[in-house]
Amino acid sequence: MSDEALKTEMIRLLPKLRSFALRLCRNPDQADDLVQTTCERAIRSLDQFDPATRLDSWMFRILQNLYFNTVRDGANRARLFDLAMMDFEESYDGAKAAASSLELQKVQSFIGQLEEDNREVLLKIAIEGQSYKDVAEELGVPIGTVTSRLARARLKLREFLEAKDTAPGVALRSMPGGMS
Known part of the structure; x- marks a missing residue:
């Protein structure tokens, strides 16, 4: 047919x-x-x-x-x-909210600099909540490829967050593309 x-x-x-x-x-x-x-x-x-x-x-x-x-x-x-x-606190802390917003912007910017294949899998699974199988079918790749791309993206994100915690600002400047 x-x-x-x-x-x-x-x-x-x-x-x-x-x-x-x-x-x-x-x-x-x-x-x-x-x-x-x-x-x-x-x-x-x-x-x-x-x-x-x-x-x-x-x-x-x-x-x-x-x-x-x-x-x-x-x-x-x-x-x-x-x-x-x-975990929600009854009192709103404006300074804490502003710091969190800046932190979120930095993480979003970092994710935007990941290799496209890895970023796409990370967003589809971690943000959109799609299953590994659905992402594999959508991208036309084996599930193992989805798994390895996701693992690479998570590893880079973890390294970014750990580097940021130990040396604020260093991880951002060392990223390709010179984030600041």
Whole structure:
């Protein structure tokens, strides 16, 4: 089956996909977003589609996996938010907030200077909360490559943070591109 024929068949599946998504998340807006993301993922991964399998089964599996990932990620974010709220101080310290904001800007700038492959994997997994498998599929690389890129990015970030703690300002000036 050609890519165009697959896309035409995907369009025929949209009502069934939306109905399934609506039963899963019970919110019409979320269901629409889930169907859209499913279609995007399926179109990006057409080269991985096995013609021996049924297209509807493949797409329903993609939709279900996306939904479960969203639920799991939401639960993790809620747990982390609850932990952060436990540490929240009632009094607002403006100087501390300003220092934290500057620190965040320095870290963001450092991340921006990582090699693009490593930065992309770090952001997709650590910030967006995507799974290793999803990132590997999206980038078209093996999971081992995703793992090694993430490990390199985390190592460089750890080295940056440790160097900054021991010698403020030194790590920034020693970075390629001369951050200051």
